[in-house]
Amino acid sequence: MxxxxxxxxxxxxxxxxxxxxxxxxxxxxxxxxxxxxxxxxxxxxxxxxxxxxxxxxxxxxxxxxxxxxxxxxxxxxxxxxxxxxxxxxxxxxxxxxxxxxxxxxxxxxxxxxxxxxxxxxxxxxxxxxxxxxxxxxATKANRIVRAAQGRGVMEFGSRRAQGYHGAIYGARAAYIGGCIGTACTIAERDFEIPVLGTMAHSWIQMFPNELEAFRAYARTYPDQCTFLVDTYNVLKSGVPNAIRIFHEEVVPRGFRPKGIRIDSGDITYLSKEARRMLDEAGFPDCKIVASNSLDEYIIRDILIQGAQVDSFGVGERLITSKSExxxxxxxxxxxxxxxxxxxxxxxxxxxxxxxxxxxxxxxxxxxxxxxxxxxxxxxxxxxxxxxxxxxxxxxxxxxxxxxxxxxxxxxxxxxxxxxxxxxxxxxxxxxxxxxxxxxxxxxxxxxxxxxxxxxxxxxxxxxxxxxxxxxxxxxxxxxx
Amino acid sequence: MxxxxxxxxxxxxxxxxxxxxxxxxxxxxxxxxxxxxxxxxxxxxxxxxxxxxxxxxxxxxxxxxxxxxxxxxxxxxxxxxxxxxxxxxxxxxxxxxxxxxxxxxxxxxxxxxxxxxxxxxxxxxxxxxxxxxxxxxATKANRIVRAAQGRGVMEFGSRRAQGYHGAIYGARAAYIGGCIGTACTIAERDFEIPVLGTMAHSWIQMFPNELEAFRAYARTYPDQCTFLVDTYNVLKSGVPNAIRIFHEEVVPRGFRPKGIRIDSGDITYLSKEARRMLDEAGFPDCKIVASNSLDEYIIRDILIQGAQVDSFGVGERLITSKSExxxxxxxxxxxxxxxxxxxxxxxxxxxxxxxxxxxxxxxxxxxxxxxxxxxxxxxxxxxxxxxxxxxxxxxxxxxxxxxxxxxxxxxxxxxxxxxxxxxxxxxxxxxxxxxxxxxxxxxxxxxxxxxxxxxxxxxxxxxxxxxxxxxxxxxxxxxx
The missing domain is CATH 3.20.140.10 (nicotinate phosphoribosyltransferase)
Structure with a gap:
């Protein structure tokens, strides 16, 4: 920098x-x-x-x-x-x-x-x-990482950080504390922290409908498909559309779907249902990513409740250490x-x-x-x-x-x-x-x-x- | 910058x-x-x-x-x-x-x-x-400023900010929200926010005793004397030594004392006693500054209790908006x-x-x-x-x-x-x-x-x- x-x-x-x-x-x-x-x-x-x-x-x-x-x-x-x-x-x-x-x-x-x-x-x-x-x-990140019990935790908090260095050095500290990556691009450019990210709700809204938005994404990044499934309705729309595009655009190109991301609603319930739907569709390897105001306490609780989440995107509560x-x-x-x-x-x-x-x-x-x-x-x-x-x-x-x-x-x-x-x-x-x-x-x-x-x-x-x-x-x- | x-x-x-x-x-x-x-x-x-x-x-x-x-x-x-x-x-x-x-x-x-x-x-x-x-x-600062009911609030939080921009732009935002100044020097250099600050406990400790530390400070800055009075004991040592130096080094040079700062202990009690001692010594114009983990709730409470504080230095709870x-x-x-x-x-x-x-x-x-x-x-x-x-x-x-x-x-x-x-x-x-x-x-x-x-x-x-x-x-x- x-x-x-x-x-x-x-x-x-x-x-x-x-x-x-x-x-x-x-x-x-x-x-x-x-x-x-x-x-x-x-x-x-x-x-x-x-x-x-x-x-x-x-x-x-x-x-x-x-x-x-x-x-x-x-x-x-x-x-x-x-x-x-x-x-x-x-x-x-x-x-x-x-x-x-x-x-x-x-x-x-x-x-x-x-x-x-x-x-x-x-x-x-x-x-x-x-x-x-x-x-x-670093300390907060490590608490969250330990709560996730081996599941990956990604740092997603730049937009809620306290200033630019809060985002950048926060991503660095979170990585030291055990996060597997960050959404903060400059942190990869300058510190080689793996950077991750796929789409916002606005991507979905820019296309005539959710199905076409997923299709467009799959055609550009067939090997990188983690679809955000909660723009309209996770179980009635997002997951079925994701599955359809996995079948129509991803598998035919020789790739496997990477995942879906749930960013609102009850993560425990939605992840269990989504897991069942993905498994039934032949995608047991498709990961479920959860985000939305998570921290170590919520992660611990939803895992106790059997949430079927493979990795977590954690934003504001990590990057500001919100609870303290x-x-x-x-x-x-x-x-x-x-x-x-x-x-x-x-x-x-x-x-x-x-x-x-x-x-x-x-x-x-x-x-x-x-x-x-x-x-x-x-x-x-x-x-x-x-x-x-x-x-x-x-x-x-x-x-x-x-x-x-x-x-x-x-x-x-x-x-x-x-x-x-x-x-x-x-x-x-x-x-x-x-x-x-x-x-x-x-x-x-x-x-x-x-x-x-x-x-x-x-x-x-x-x-x-x-x-x-x-x-x-x-x-x-x-x-x- | x-x-x-x-x-x-x-x-x-x-x-x-x-x-x-x-x-x-x-x-x-x-x-x-x-x-x-x-x-x-x-x-x-x-x-x-x-x-x-x-x-x-x-x-x-x-x-x-x-x-x-x-x-x-x-x-x-x-x-x-x-x-x-x-x-x-x-x-x-x-x-x-x-x-x-x-x-x-x-x-x-x-x-x-x-x-x-x-x-x-x-x-x-x-x-x-x-x-x-x-x-x-800016919003947090304004809450604190309103709690102080017209008394000055200074932003003192750089050391506890979340990163460098957290300190610098935090000082800027605090000023917008109503703070009268900051301790963050770069914020004055770059944004013309009035900067304030006198001494740390270490200044006191660098001299043979508190009295000599105050005396040395007064000789260098006779018109800027705000003494930190809680290094050893506020009422038995800090305030009496401050008063003595005001008499011996400040008044004879044609200046008035600016203030004392209390950074620990019970602010309500200590400020009332210190006020009484300063008034009796002929320094009713000497201001009392309080610092030490303050926020709008504590300021409101100690003012209700009659604390004799003229201005507040507010650090970590302002610069991070600690409560939220x-x-x-x-x-x-x-x-x-x-x-x-x-x-x-x-x-x-x-x-x-x-x-x-x-x-x-x-x-x-x-x-x-x-x-x-x-x-x-x-x-x-x-x-x-x-x-x-x-x-x-x-x-x-x-x-x-x-x-x-x-x-x-x-x-x-x-x-x-x-x-x-x-x-x-x-x-x-x-x-x-x-x-x-x-x-x-x-x-x-x-x-x-x-x-x-x-x-x-x-x-x-x-x-x-x-x-x-x-x-x-x-x-x-x-x-x-």
Whole structure:
């Protein structure tokens, strides 16, 4: 896709603070920021990380144009020193991120930015915007895909997306989350996501009648016939006409019908009847596609009722994550460097859940050596190691008497370095690889974590050194 | 903003149908499509039209690049004739739209596209995506602005938007809907929306303590001091430190404090206490800004409880329209031309609410001559006129015995031509003008329509000729 200059897509306070840091001699003070989230959307058990590739693109292209600087000068708020600094700006931070497609959990750092505070602070808005959006949609898509129990789910939501990137990167995230394709053409051109689509109701209406509309379509695309059968009446008109055209135009040309699509009415009833009619007509291989305001809950319900649907086209409820359209990742200062020492920082809050985890950190996932299932995640101070050879004790950071000794495990670091002193040191995998990695990683989760409602809380614990550091800071900063 | 080539941001079926229309000799068949919607988000009384300026940009830039055509050729679905057609593609449709900022109601055409069916069909995805998104956000913003009862509402949601355009055009739409500004810097650079913002919690944490952080800020921006007071403890630390710095650094420099911002905790309680403390300290003019997961319901409630808030920063619940993140505009064929005659078309549905209004139409708004309040909208066949000199009878299209004779009124056409044979013939007003036009238009609505819950259904009726045409088509097309 065409490059956009998104440098100025930032909350204005990032710029007022930057100018202030420069003025107060804090330009080169090294700071550490974590992106993390507190709650899984839809009360689910996990989130799927997505958006890292676009975050990398943004960071690579971060520069202030003459136009940007002229605009800022016009605000009469900023020093010429600062505007000169922006003109010569070169991103020089270290950045770590959890790879796309990885299941992630509340309170874990999923992106860490370390560098001069002006820079590390400045990127806040875009780090959050990029990862929040794609992770939200990948997570929702995966819920819907799991509800479909192996049937294909296609992303059909462009027209109801929240803006152009909502459609395009939404399609990308949905593919990571498990969708088999999209209707969004540009997403295939730019990301090689398989694109699908046949006809709208207007195609039917442009011909003298439904039969002639199907016939015309079959003559142009005899091997691609998925007919939309609900323009007039699914069972009295659409399906019989489809069957007739399959016989008259498709089979004689040496092809098999691909499918019919039902976009309104009671999908359970109509699909069962349509299935029977297609089978009786000799087309048991003709697939039934359902669309129309679907989501994971409706798909689950109609499958329980025995709907004969082979694949689903899911639009607005996927592309906006309608039932919970916000993923609330936040970006918080966790440490600064003074004389080469890392000084941890904490943010208190009257709301206990909003207290941050201090320090420069790493996230480890412990896997069972026999089952390869994920047992728990442990957040550690960055230079801690977890020795796989010895039993490792994990404990709940809130109810510390809840503890468990893990044995026979291996541990993997989740955060990978993607920028080193401003240079990208990470090559994003092909999208297909991300998708298949995602599928594999979800298979490491216990079914209890995958449940739609009231899932088991996967363990995300703090290491003993990190927990103790946090307690010390809580004592130190709390207002008496 | 940089131009993006969004031509391929289209549902793939638009392209398969286009190729089919060409093959079947329907390329030059003139078709009419309406965009309309069926339901107001949040069960509100009206929607605010927005996005027309971006729709115009898209239509002006509609062309297929070599890259697009190569990509499509690679699909092995399309004829070389068709690819040649795309290479030479020039948009040639007529387009009408309701101007931005106008209150609109269910079932009214808000965009009409007339032209060769390939073209008029092709633009479906982008017409819907553009208008759906911005209208959704303008409408939500207006609900929040009305809840604030004259207090300023600032759009603070970029980091939680659904993609980059979600943030940028979301800020634009929020401004149309009545927000006084945004935190999204690029929205000021490109749309001249006033941008606002002071400091994040991390600013406070970068200094030895809160007092020094406020002091540093005050020295850099003595006339811009809105301090974030909830990093440690609002009443024990934030407000006292703010007051001290107002006295020590702001007043001595000849300025007055601008405000404090509370971003967590109980806004009602904290704002009342903070107000009292500021007043006692001699700063009754210091404003209190509240943020933290606000929306129209919370704002209404805390104001009822007497919260002392002067302005609101509203983020995720505005920028995603969280409580209802989808605006379901649709795009339906309503007529074709044959031998110069306009032949109306209808789409039936087992769901009565999904039956379309046929024909090439106009929407009229009838205003009371004395009060200038909007009485009703009437959808007519395009060349009908409404004679203001005579009483006009409106009737409910479903319950036709519900009728009303309107007298002493004037009637305005809502749909304005924006493209004539592919040429833009409309100049979008300045954004500020759109915003003020919007405010004025909402003032023409009765309070009953403005109610948040269970508002009065504003009358949207069909003219007698249109109603009769629809009945005739229903008879004709219904499957016996």
């Amino acid at each position: 065409d490059q956009m200059n998104l440098t100025m897509l930032t909350d204005f306070y990032e710029i007022t603070m930057a100018n202030g840091y420069l003025e107060h001699g804090l330009k080169d003070r090294i700071a550490y920021f974590d992106m993390f989230f507190r709650k899984v959307p839809d009360n689910g058990g996990f989130v799927i990380m997505a958006g890292v590739e676009q975050l990398i693109e943004y960071l690579k292209n971060l520069r202030f144009s003459e136009e940007d600087i002229d605009y800022l000068r016009g605000k009469k708020l900023f020093s010429e020193d600062f505007l000169r600094y922006l003109k010569n700006f070169k991103f020089s931070c270290d950045v770590w991120a959890v790879p796309e497609g990885t299941p992630i959990f509340p309170n874990e750092p999923i992106v860490i930015v370390r560098g001069p505070v002006i820079e590390a602070q400045f990127v806040e808005t875009m780090v959050l915007l990029t990862i929040n959006h794609q992770s939200l949609i 359209p916000v993923f609330s990742g936040v970006y918080k200062l966790t440490a600064v460097e003074e004389d080469g020492m890392i000084i941890p920082k904490i943010k208190l809050s009257e709301n206990v859940g909003k207290i941050t985890n201090p320090a420069f950190k790493q996230v480890w996932r412990l896997f069972d050596k026999s089952t390869h299932k994920a047992i728990a995640d442990v957040i550690t101070i960055y230079d801690e190691t977890i020795d796989e050879k010895n039993p490792y004790v994990i404990f709940d950071p809130e109810y510390i008497w809840k503890r468990k000794t893990v044995t026979n495990f291996y541990a993997k670091r989740l955060l990978t370095k993607i920028f080193d002193q401003g240079n990208c040191v990470y090559q994003s995998p092909e999208l297909k690889e991300i998708k298949s990695y995602c599928k594999g990683q979800i298979e490491t989760l216990w079914d209890e974590v995958l449940r739609f409602e009231n899932p088991h809380n996967y363990y995300v614990d703090l290491s003993k050194p990190l927990w103790e550091m946090k307690q010390r800071l809580l004592q130190e900063y709390s207002v008496k | 940089d131009q993006m080539n969004l031509t391929m941001l289209t549902d793939f079926y638009e392209i398969t149908m286009a190729n089919g229309y060409l093959e079947h000799g329907l390329k030059d068949r003139i078709a009419y499509f309406d965009m309309f919607f069926r339901k107001v988000p949040d069960n509100g009384g009206f929607v605010i039209m927005a996005g027309v300026e971006q729709l115009i940009e898209y239509l002006k830039n509609l062309r297929f690049s070599e890259e697009d055509i190569d990509y499509l050729r690679g699909k092995k679905l399309f004829s070389e004739d068709f690819l040649r057609y795309l290479k030479n593609f020039k948009f040639s449709c007529d387009v009408w739209a309701v101007p931005e900022g106008t209150p609109i109601f269910p079932n009214e055409p808000i965009v009409i596209v007339r032209g060769p069916v390939i073209e008029a069909q092709f633009v479906e995805t982008m017409v819907l995506l553009t208008i759906n998104h911005q209208s959704l956000i 993140p989808v605006f379901s505009g649709v795009y339906k064929l309503t007529a074709v031309e044959e031998d110069g005659m306009i032949i109306p078309k209808i789409k039936l549905s087992e769901n009565v609410g999904k039956i379309t209004n046929p024909a090439f139409k106009q929407v009229w708004r009838l205003f009371d001559k004395s009060t200038h309040k909007a009485i009703a909208d009437v959808i007519t066949i395009y060349d009908e006129t409404i004679d203001e000199k005579n009483p006009y009878v409106i009737f409910d299209p479903e319950y036709i015995w519900k009728r009303k004779t309107v007298t002493n009124f004037y009637a305005k056409r809502l749909l304005t031509k924006i493209f004539d044979q592919g040429n833009c013939v409309y100049q979008s007003p300045e954004l500020k003008e759109i915003k003020s036009y919007c405010k004025g238009q909402i003032e023409t609505l009765w309070d009953e329509v403005l109610r948040f819950e269970n508002p009065h259904n504003y009358y949207v009726d069909l003219s007698k000729p249109l109603w009769e045409m629809k009945q005739r088509l229903l008879q004709e097309y219904s499957v016996k």
